[in-house]
Amino acid sequence: MFQTQNYYYVEYLGYAGITLSCLQSLCKTLQTHSDLTTALLLTNDQVHAFLLKDDSGTYYVIRSGFTSGYSGEGPKGLAIALSLLKRHQIETEEILVSTKLLNKLNSSSLSDHDIDFIFQQKIIRPIRLHDYIYPFESEVAQTIKLKRYYPLELPYSIIDDRIFDLALLFMQDPDSALIKAYKRLEDIVRTRTDIHEHSTRLFAQVFQGENALLTWDVPDSAEIKGRVNLFTGAYMAFRNARAHREKDENLIHQYREFLLINELYLLEAEAITIESK
Template sequence: MLFNLFNQPSEEIQYLGTPYTQDCLDAIGIILQTQIHIEKALLLSCNQAHAYLIKSHGNTYIIRSGFSSGYSGEGPKGLASSLQLLLKHNIEVDEINISEKLMKKINHSSLLDADIEIMLTTKVVRPTNIYEYIYAIYKTTEYQVKNDRYYPTELPYHLIDSRILDLALKFNDDPNRSIFNAFIRLENIVQNRINSDKHSSALFEYAFCSENPPLICKSEDKRASQATGRIFPNIYKAFRNEHAHNEVSKPLKTLMREFLLINELYILESEAIQRS
């Protein structure tokens, strides 16, 4: 009974990825996108199979062995890409050699806390092979610097103003409609707040940019406050009308940036002081 108790798989480990390389690359992208501080990244090598142990503040992740080396193919290419991604984020990667038994436990999600401790205290491979894995495929460490395809394509919900969170949640279904409705909703909010029947860019010109604007963007610097106020009509004129009159055909990431611009208007509006 005691033997079974102390040999239960750890409940502190989060397993990500599958035996497929792309799934493991996507998992690393999620970690890099969501974890503020990566404390340690270990490449776990067993013969020509590779997995990862990644520790962030309060979390331990295991990426299963969807990576490989020593031949040409998706496994080695994925390994090189994963290393470049981590280096792109200024994360130092060390490599350790592990047993076939440990690699099997990784892939079956059955590591013990003691197994993690063993890996964290195992002597790292020196000299390092990290760059050799990269150069074998890409001949450079710069390939991923301008490549963002492994990050999750999702809006950062924790940054979205609560008044348009519902539009953010439906964004992928119809980004054009979400953007257009966000503009319309902001118009209504500002109209009601200053009791005005103006609309479109004229409303924002009056509300934030007139001689004595009803809404003053928070700033002790008058020029900075005026410049911030001009953001409202400028963004409205730059992006709103095309969504009102046409089905805009743009990459999803471009539309996300537009939605985030509108989200910033909501935040600035909420912080604006109403002239008494």
């Protein structure tokens, strides 16, 4: 939700008192906004929220789903949030806020004056951010390693137009989207070259040897060989297994595989015919 008053734009994220939603909102913001510059931890007794700012002057509020001072999901979530901000190299400071101001934040009703007031508050010294992390250090390290709170999304801006529909299908049926992507790429190459082989034999015949039909205008022949190996290797390692048996896999593997196929489409689009080189 966006709220505009006078000048500032504020996006309110997460749900007060629900740590998971606030962590997921923070990770989504970190993933989709590379220009974040500042983060303030807003502390009211043992309850915490975040206010982030980007280069354009937009503010992102993560509501008070974090707590401290005891063992539980709220304090562990705070430790994870602070560690993520550090990992993203976003400078984070802590200030104290009143219950009234925290309630306005949670009800999406901060005014320009409120935001200015927040940034004028005295930064807590000595720094105690690590004190929030220390009791959960081992759990935080494992959680961040797994990247479990970042949203899984396909980067549509780099998806080849010819499989954009399959990128949309992927959200409902990853396996079907992947199978269709492999088949479609073979059809595209067969139509383009009039070679009627399949799978790795198709790509080997099209890209390799004296009678190759397609190549890339790159200065080193090793680069060409490497690109051909990407096609044959991807089909040997992933397509054949997917076509011939049910694969025991998780969604992360499927995202990685779709992006690998997308790269093959992009490389095919860059290939030129031998005669026109």
